[in-house]
Amino acid sequence: MKWSQTLIPTLREAPADAEILSHKLLLRAGLARKLAGGVYTFLPMGLRALRKVEQIVREEMDRAGALEVLMPALQPSDIWRQSGRYETAADVLFKIKDSGDREWVLSATAEEVITTLTAGEINSYRQLPKNFYQISVKFRDEIRPRFGLMRAREFIMKDAYSFDTDDEAAQKTYQKMYDAYARIFARCGLKALAVEADTGVIGGKFSHEFMVPAETGENEVVFCEKCGYAANLEKAVSAAATAAGKAGAAIDKFATPGVATIAALARPPFNVPAEQQIKTLVYIANDKPIIILMRGDDQLNEAKLAGKIGSTVFRAATAGEIFAALGAHPGSLGAVKGTARGAFAGAVLADERLRGAAGMTTGANEDGFHLRNVSMERDVAVSQWADLRTVKAGEPCKNCGAAVQIRRAIEVGHVFKLGVKYSEKFNALYLDEAGNRKLAVMGCYGIGVTRTLQAVIEHCNDKDGIIWPISVAPYEVCITPLEVDAGSEVMKTAEALHAGLLERGVDVILDDRDERPGVKFKDTDLVGFPIRAAIGGKSLARGEVEIKPRGGAMQTAKTGAALETIVQLVKSRAQG
Ligand SMILES: [Zn+2]
Incomplete structure (x- = not known):
């Protein structure tokens, strides 16, 4: 190829909306151009590099025994309703209507399509295991697309779906894919860490994310240098101490005029340390208010909340909704039995770290008043206990007790052990050797191909520009x-x-x-x-x-x- 015959529109300066280095280099090196927010055209150099990443992915998928297919990006909404994800993933799905007013979904992933297919095509244990993959365009209704290809509305993803006869076989497939992923990222010149991850709304039993450490990464990884524990912040747990205590004196209501935050109550004249306060949050999920209780010094982890309630469709309640539910304004809220002065009749979710806590202080559901000597066990009607808190750097590792660290990273791949969640919904059954009908056990496995390309750029550069690993260089x-x-x-x-x-x-x-x-x-x-x-x-x-x-x-x-x-x-x- 001659330079004069191709198109490499390099730029001395990056456009002002390019925020991170790899995004700037993507544009400056003439690899891609933005058409609209989160939507890009690949120019010849960018496409050549992208095809090389795709080829590495393809070779390793083939080597792991997966079969390449190509599924439609345009999918009828019925199958998304059948899986339940039409509602539970509503916030990220691109939905469109055709001229006949029929609803369609633009593919975000393809569990629905592939499980529908296998339910029709696979009926015997002799046909298993099977693992299908595709490398194709995916869509995500990002409210705030940014960082170039990192968080885009349209992107290229490799997605794979495995079907096995039982858990044990599915575990072997999972391990095969995990190993293939490690090879893929290494061949792309990336040092990716495999970390324990949240299964989110895709659901399933457990999962690992492949993360490339980078200052500009949008994910945070909790890791322990001593024992190697590594988990996405959304999933990470630590051995942070729980406050235990015995219910003592009776509850005492006291006036706290003008106090509306944990920090204000921690200051004189009240001097109630944050760890002795119960933070009361009100969220709306399925159109109903729920109360979430956290220790005063802890932060709610919304990914854990999503996992607990099985949907990402929830939001913080407005001041008006809160007043209608509890009869007080934020700052004076609580969940002590009998104190709600509104119409609240929903669930009370409490973080595990509050289990057994006593001598706590919380809002009285009366503006300007708090309650002290609150015992979780004695005074609060908890509907469900759950791990809902976000781990903090320096807390003891759950495995070995050493202080954990938190590092930023880019998520480039994700492997899930799904179990029978989708097989059940789409009747993906097979006949075993004895002639019994059984559900196929599934796994699903994604790689953000365009994101991986940009992660390579973020990882491999100097002041003069990109330093491509030879494996993916244009x-x-x-x-x-x-x-x-x-x-x-x-x-x-x-x-x-x-x-x-x-x-x-x-x-x-x-x-x-x-x-x-x-x-x-x-x-x-x-x-x-x-x-x-x-x-x-x-x-x-x-x-x-x-x-x-x-x-x-x-x-x-x-x-x-x-x-x-x-x-x-x-x-x-x-x-x-
Ligand atoms: Zn450790």
Whole structure:
């Protein structure tokens, strides 16, 4: 390929709305362009890199025994209603209507489609196990798309769905996919950590996320250096101490005029430490208020709440809704039996850390008043206990007791053991050896392909631009003749090297633009080609070509040996 014939619109400055480095580089290096918020066009360089990531994913899926299929992006809403996700994932689903007023969903994932398919096509244990995957466009109704391909409305995802005869077989498939994921990210030049993850609204038994540590990552990972425990913050638990105590004195109501926060009650004249307060939150889920109780110094983890109530569709109640339910305003709320002065009749969810707590202080459901000497066991009617709190850095690890740390990361992949959740809903049954009808046991496995590409950029760069790992570089080698007059010795040498490398199967681009060497080198560094071979009149007079690996030191090769030197460099980098 010749540079002048393709399109590489590099930019000196990144557009103002590009917030993180990889997003800036994606645009500056001319890999992609934004059409609308969270919607991008891939330009030739970006698409080449994307296809290489896809190819790595495809090779490893095939090697793990998965079968490639292609499912529709346009899916009838009926199957999403059948799975229940039309409601439970309503906040992220793109829904459209056709001219006949029929509702459709644009694929976010494809559990519904694949389970419908297997329910019809698979009926015997002889046909199992099966694992299907596709690499295709997915949609997510992001309210706030940002960071380029990281949080987009339209993106490319690899999704796979496995069907096994029983739990034990499903576990083996899960492990196969887990291992394939580790290979995929390593081949893309990423150091991904596998962390325990929340199963969220996809549901299922357990799951791991593959995370690339990065300051700009939108996820937070709790990890223990001592024993290796690692979990998404949404899922992480620690051995943080629980407040135990015996119910003592009777409840005492006291005036707290103007006090509306945990912090205010912790200050003089009240001096009630946050850990001795009960925080009362009111949420609306399924159109009904629910009360959530946390220790005063703890934060509610909404992902854990979603897991507990089985839906992401909930929100904090408004002041008006709260007053109607409890008869008081935020700041004076509580859940002590008999204190609600409104119409509240919903569930009271309490965080496990409050179990057994006594001598606590909480709102009296009367503006300007609180109650002390509250015992959870004696005084509060808890409908359900649950782990609802967010772990904090420095808390003791649940496995070994060492202080845990929190690090930011980019989620690039996710593996789930689903069980029979979808098989049940779509009647994905098979006949076992004894002729009994049984539910197929499922797993599902995703990789954000476009996000992985940007994670590579976020991970591999310097002040001059991208440093592509050779495995996913748009081109492995850029040949840069310093003068481009047709028929000149320099150009003839460059063209011969270009042809020779093509013949050896190297992905090579020839920078035939009539630009100053400085401009060409800057662009080559910015786009990030792993190897640059510069040919100029002076070096040619010495019989040499200057070869520079991106981010490495310049070396020279005799003109006749340049081809072989470059081929060997490409090979060694591909292995390294
Ligand atoms: Zn540990």
